Amino acid sequence: MGSERSVTPLYPMSQTTKGDEDMQIQPPESVWKNGKMIAWKDATVHALSHGLHYGTAVFEGIRCYDTQDGPAVFRLKDHMARLHTSAKAINMAIPHTVDELCSATREVIKVNALKSCYIRPISLFGVSGIGVNPIGYPVDTFIIAFPLGAYLGQDGVKNGIRVHTSSWRRTSGSSVPATAKICGNYVNSALAVMEAKQNGFDETILLNEHGMVAEGSGENIFVVRNGSIVTPPLSAGILPGITRDSVMHLAKDMGHHVLEQNMTRAELYLAEESFFTGSAAEVTPIREIDRRPVGDGRPGPITKGLQIKYSDIITGKVSKYKLWLDVVE
Numbered sequence: 001m002g003s004e005r006s007v008t009p010l011y012p013m014s015q016t017t018k019g020d021e022d023m024q025i026q027p028p029e030s031v032w033k034n035g036k037m038i039a040w041k042d043a044t045v046h047a048l049s050h051g052l053h054y055g056t057a058v059f060e061g062i063r064c065y066d067t068q069d070g071p072a073v074f075r076l077k078d079h080m081a082r083l084h085t086s087a088k089a090i091n092m093a094i095p096h097t098v099d100e101l102c103s104a105t106r107e108v109i110k111v112n113a114l115k116s117c118y119i120r121p122i123s124l125f126g127v128s129g130i131g132v133n134p135i136g137y138p139v140d141t142f143i144i145a146f147p148l149g150a151y152l153g154q155d156g157v158k159n160g161i162r163v164h165t166s167s168w169r170r171t172s173g174s175s176v177p178a179t180a181k182i183c184g185n186y187v188n189s190a191l192a193v194m195e196a197k198q199n200g201f202d203e204t205i206l207l208n209e210h211g212m213v214a215e216g217s218g219e220n221i222f223v224v225r226n227g228s229i230v231t232p233p234l235s236a237g238i239l240p241g242i243t244r245d246s247v248m249h250l251a252k253d254m255g256h257h258v259l260e261q262n263m264t265r266a267e268l269y270l271a272e273e274s275f276f277t278g279s280a281a282e283v284t285p286i287r288e289i290d291r292r293p294v295g296d297g298r299p300g301p302i303t304k305g306l307q308i309k310y311s312d313i314i315t316g317k318v319s320k321y322k323l324w325l326d327v328v329e
């Protein structure tokens, strides 16, 4: 027998949908692992890692912006605090404090001479045995930073994106801690976003187990109804988004009425405006839901106003919100 093997898949995959080519990254030189800087090529995990087999890992997605004061990380401490909270939800003790993780992040940015970038911290249960119970397993933490453009595309930021309602329901909080950023939970997001792309949409909206609107595959959702800004409450089983919280703060500051309220799928169709928020997605307008135009099918004035304000805040142009920026010395 030669070494060549048949590669015909048992179940051929759809060839009609492309992957996310624009999500390809430029590898940085160094990655932070467990307190040390290591080369990109060495930033690997063992094939028998518990986190790989059973999804027992937690992560964050953070952005750093090029500001007048130098590169500055947006709400770094809040992100690292959420990493610790997510870890606690799966009985994982990350052996680095929030402050240590914040300094490590600044170091990764500095060492790789990055200005504006995306930061991906991840902690996983490593190698010990084969059992499902990870108690007592080692915990490995990596922090990886690299440049990243608009998550939902530059055209999406400007003109809005087209989304549909997923046939997958958001994983219930009665099955897993749904409000924690646990790697295993993202099979749900991956299934939903693949379905959206295969149907020609840019993103997806997941309903929760009760049929109420939850969130996108990696974003929180907002609508504008009768002039008020409405978003599902945390009890809808969503990730407590840091961008969601930021946008709620600044919307109130701008004099808008902000409500956390459950909404049905049909209520989405009545929205005057709609947008997604996320560290990667920032504020991205939604111009179509289930083939129905949102408002007149173009980003509305409230969404645009929030986009501008958010962009000013993250680039350090609003003194009141400079506290949210962690400058990399």
Ligand code: PMP
Pocket: 061, 189, 215, 216, 217, 218, 219, 220, 238, 239, 240, 241, 242, 243, 244, 277, 278, 279, 280
């Ligand atoms: N929901 C989900 C499922 C996510 O993965 C994300 C991205 N972290 C968000 C919402 C938005 O959260 P944040 O604003 O903190 O990035």
